[in-house]
Amino acid sequence: MAEPRSPGERAPAKPNRPALALHVPEPKYRPGDKVDFSHLEIPPAGAQPRPDESVHPSAIHDLAFGLIRVLGEDHHAHGPWNPRLDPETLRTMLGHMALVRAFDERMFRGQRQGKTSFYMKCTGEEATSVATAMALASDDMVFPSYRQQGILIARGYPLIDMINQIYSNRADKLKGRQLPIMYSSRAHSFFSISGNLATQCPQAVGWAMASAMRGDSRIAASWVGEGSTAEGDFHAACTFAAVYNAPVILNVINNQWAISSFSGFAGAERTTFAARGLGYGIAALRVDGNDALACYAAAAWAAARARGNHGPTIIEYFTYRAEGHSTSDDPSAYRSAQEREEWPLGDPINRLKQHLIAIGEWDEERHAAMDLACAEKVKATTKEAEKNGILGHGLHHPFHTMFEDVYEELPWHLQEQAEQAIRERIAKFGSERPFG
Amino acid sequence: MSAETNTVESAAAATAAEGERRLNMIEAINEALDIMLARDPDVIVMGEDVGYFGGVFRATAGLQAKYGKTRVFDTPISECGIIGVAVGMGAYGLRPVPEIQFADYIYPGLDQLISEAARLRYRSAGDYTAPLTVRSPFGGGIFGGQTHSQSPEALFTHVAGLKTVIPSTPYDAKGLLIAAIEDNDPVIFFEPKRIYNGPFSGYYDQPVAPWKTHPDSLVPEGYYRIPLGSARVVRAGEAFTVLAYGTMVHVAEAVCRAKGVDAEIIDLRTLVPLDIKTIEASIAKTGRCLIVHEATRTSGFGAELAALVAERCFYHLEAPIVRVTGFDTPYPHSLEWAYFPGPVRIGEAIDTLLKD
Numbered sequence: 001m002a003e004p005r006s007p008g009e010r011a012p013a014k015p016n017r018p019a020l021a022l023h024v025p026e027p028k029y030r031p032g033d034k035v036d037f038s039h040l041e042i043p044p045a046g047a048q049p050r051p052d053e054s055v056h057p058s059a060i061h062d063l064a065f066g067l068i069r070v071l072g073e074d075h076h077a078h079g080p081w082n083p084r085l086d087p088e089t090l091r092t093m094l095g096h097m098a099l100v101r102a103f104d105e106r107m108f109r110g111q112r113q114g115k116t117s118f119y120m121k122c123t124g125e126e127a128t129s130v131a132t133a134m135a136l137a138s139d140d141m142v143f144p145s146y147r148q149q150g151i152l153i154a155r156g157y158p159l160i161d162m163i164n165q166i167y168s169n170r171a172d173k174l175k176g177r178q179l180p181i182m183y184s185s186r187a188h189s190f191f192s193i194s195g196n197l198a199t200q201c202p203q204a205v206g207w208a209m210a211s212a213m214r215g216d217s218r219i220a221a222s223w224v225g226e227g228s229t230a231e232g233d234f235h236a237a238c239t240f241a242a243v244y245n246a247p248v249i250l251n252v253i254n255n256q257w258a259i260s261s262f263s264g265f266a267g268a269e270r271t272t273f274a275a276r277g278l279g280y281g282i283a284a285l286r287v288d289g290n291d292a293l294a295c296y297a298a299a300a301w302a303a304a305r306a307r308g309n310h311g312p313t314i315i316e317y318f319t320y321r322a323e324g325h326s327t328s329d330d331p332s333a334y335r336s337a338q339e340r341e342e343w344p345l346g347d348p349i350n351r352l353k354q355h356l357i358a359i360g361e362w363d364e365e366r367h368a369a370m371d372l373a374c375a376e377k378v379k380a381t382t383k384e385a386e387k388n389g390i391l392g393h394g395l396h397h398p399f400h401t402m403f404e405d406v407y408e409e410l411p412w413h414l415q416e417q418a419e420q421a422i423r424e425r426i427a428k429f430g431s432e433r434p435f436g
Numbered sequence: 437m438s439a440e441t442n443t444v445e446s447a448a449a450a451t452a453a454e455g456e457r458r459l460n461m462i463e464a465i466n467e468a469l470d471i472m473l474a475r476d477p478d479v480i481v482m483g484e485d486v487g488y489f490g491g492v493f494r495a496t497a498g499l500q501a502k503y504g505k506t507r508v509f510d511t512p513i514s515e516c517g518i519i520g521v522a523v524g525m526g527a528y529g530l531r532p533v534p535e536i537q538f539a540d541y542i543y544p545g546l547d548q549l550i551s552e553a554a555r556l557r558y559r560s561a562g563d564y565t566a567p568l569t570v571r572s573p574f575g576g577g578i579f580g581g582q583t584h585s586q587s588p589e590a591l592f593t594h595v596a597g598l599k600t601v602i603p604s605t606p607y608d609a610k611g612l613l614i615a616a617i618e619d620n621d622p623v624i625f626f627e628p629k630r631i632y633n634g635p636f637s638g639y640y641d642q643p644v645a646p647w648k649t650h651p652d653s654l655v656p657e658g659y660y661r662i663p664l665g666s667a668r669v670v671r672a673g674e675a676f677t678v679l680a681y682g683t684m685v686h687v688a689e690a691v692c693r694a695k696g697v698d699a700e701i702i703d704l705r706t707l708v709p710l711d712i713k714t715i716e717a718s719i720a721k722t723g724r725c726l727i728v729h730e731a732t733r734t735s736g737f738g739a740e741l742a743a744l745v746a747e748r749c750f751y752h753l754e755a756p757i758v759r760v761t762g763f764d765t766p767y768p769h770s771l772e773w774a775y776f777p778g779p780v781r782i783g784e785a786i787d788t789l790l791k792d
Binding site: 175186213240412 | 521
């Protein structure tokens with residue numbers, strides 16, 4: 001058999017052996033393209049069966065490929081996944097989602113005005129964090145990615161603390177050390193957000209394993225983008241979750257885009273992200289991520305499954321990232337602006353609003369008043385937070401705090417470096433100038 | 437700090453009478469784990485093959501039978517997963533002691549160690565911590581080839597937020613491992629596997645002495661700890677200072693003995709935090725410095741030691757600092773002893789250091 005003579009050299013052509021061709025995925029639509037999403041299979045609301053939470057994963061394969069939907073075109077809730085929430089809870093859910101959106105709008109503008117370095121909106125994905133968090137107990141441990149501000153809002157974390165963190169000011173509970181939106185709050189069972197992708201997945205599994213070891217009743221949940229499911233950490237998390245039957249929910253937010261890379265670069269051309277669970281023997285659900293009731297129902301099912309010692313669940317939330325990845329990219333440079341308008345699953349806030357109106361528990365006037373109240377609340381809180389400073393305009397944490405918390409105790413080499421930093425400050429400002 | 441430790445050591449030596457227990461390094465490590473599992477219900481031990489089987493080097497033998505499957509258990513072959521779930525367990529409030537079967541296998545877990553465990557306290561402003569102790573056999577001289585022989589300590593000493601500990605005797609291994617487990621920061625605990633069963637002299641063609649002939653195999657029963665960040669003066673001397681850790685402490689000692697030179701040999705024991713005072717005091721006395729490690733040379737921890745000695749002890753130095761290290765090659769299987777910084781390389785370095 002003729003072999004290539006050196007690496008990189010092509011083997012001689014063989015008439016009976018076709019030349020290989022590499023497939024490089026390409027999204028359907030690029031800037032300027034007319035968008036048509038009719039190829040997406042969108043089953044009607046209420047069409048998917050709802051198995052018992054103790055079901056064996058192999059018995060629910062179809063749920064990894066279908067789409068669990070509750071809210072129909074008629075704005076009513078349909079089928080066995082209807083979580084039958086009372087109107088007050090639905091209004092609370094709507095209120096959280098509206099507040100998240102108002103918050104995102106203002107913080108994005110704040111970044112553009114130079115008040116901070118960076119921001120990330122979750123527009124269009126609010127249900128995947130708000131409704132999902134509401135389906136968990138408030139002391140269940142969450143390991144979020146960077147687009148789950150909805151969890152903090154649903155858990156009542158003070159808005160001002162979020163803004164202080166975003167501004168890295170002197171009231172920032174994280175002492176100005178973390179990129180904006182990388183929140184942490186142990187008091188809210190909310191794990192410290194990492195900028196390294198998917199690292200939170202095995203950590204959530206480990207927390208859940210610890211809870212199970214201790215005979216605790218609390219479960220864990222992680223969130224990861226569909227793009228980051230390509231990381232080894234996600235697969236390690238799936239393996240450990242399956243091996244130890246960990247009481248954990250692995251949420252995958254499939255918002256179609258990872259910065260400029262469409263979901264095909266994480267494998268979406270071949271199968272669904274929920275189907276990742278099947279190979280591991282993990283129960284898998286695929287959900288309309290813009291249907292807050294479906295998100296709630298799926299998370300509640302997975303939470304009941306975990307709490308009953310029936311094991312982990314992977315939930316894929318099929319949604320759409322309506323805005324850019326962050327303040328640092330311009331989505332019009334890589335995808336068609338029409339995608340957002342044509343997205344066949346609508347907007348999660350509008351769908352929940354229409355549902356509440358359809359059942360006679362809401363109206364346009366109340367909605368407009370709520371939006372106004374959200375905007376006012378965010379505006380007033382922002383002004384309050386600005387008294388503590390904005391990024392780059394003084395009022396930061398005392399600068400020596402940069403040497404603290406590297407270790408529990410300050411070792412000699414950091415002590416020496418801190419002394420050097422003080423000398424530098426004095427040389428520069430004539431005094432230590434602890435702030436700013 | 438070192439003075440305090442030396443007192444602890446002398447006390448231990450003084451109470452070591454005839455007939456007292458002698459342990460090899462594996463037994464000492466096993467005993468430290470046993471003690472901590474018994475003392476602290478938050479301590480758990482996990483890793484590949486550590487459960488029923490007791491570990492490929494037997495370091496966890498008998499622990500699963502004693503403490504049960506939810507405190508000592510096997511894991512999937514996924515170092516990323518092992519470290520990742522350990523970080524999550526730490527966030528829950530446990531004190532995990534994961535084993536990475538060989539230091540050479542630790543790389544898939546590096547993101548979880550460097551970006552997560554090491555930074556968690558800092559990035560959450562103390563909200564969350566990662567009190568892990570990652571145990572891993574390291575170093576060569578066992579015909580392990582390039583994937584079972586590496587000494588990657590410098591990768592970890594470079595990371596802010598990690599501590600790196602390397603014992604060289606059974607007595608130290610037990611006391612340091614207990615201190616590492618009790619430490620609230622993530623600790624990398626590298627166990628020099630060449631000296632698990634005896635204090636290897638570097639003369640690989642000669643019979644290996646078992647630990648029972650070495651004074652530091654006298655290991656007291658029960659709990660004791662050696663504080664992290666304290667070096668040990670193995671041998672006081674006047675001619676020059678040797679800075680070493682792990683296996684190379686014994687090799688350097690044997691070579692100095694063979695050459696009849698009056699070296700002051702310092703076993704660093706902890707690389708971060710480093711016991712700089714003991715180093716400075718020794719160089720001030722001897723004026724000469726030999727650094728010995730098994731890891732590859734370029735950007736090895738010896739480079740950091742040489743820089744520190746040059747920066748802080750320059751006016752005491754009577755000769756250039758000399759480094760003896762492994763070569764900058766992978767660890768070759770058949771030519772293991774050509775790689776290893778053995779007696780010939782160390783002997784030549786001593787001659788250079790003392791020539792004027």
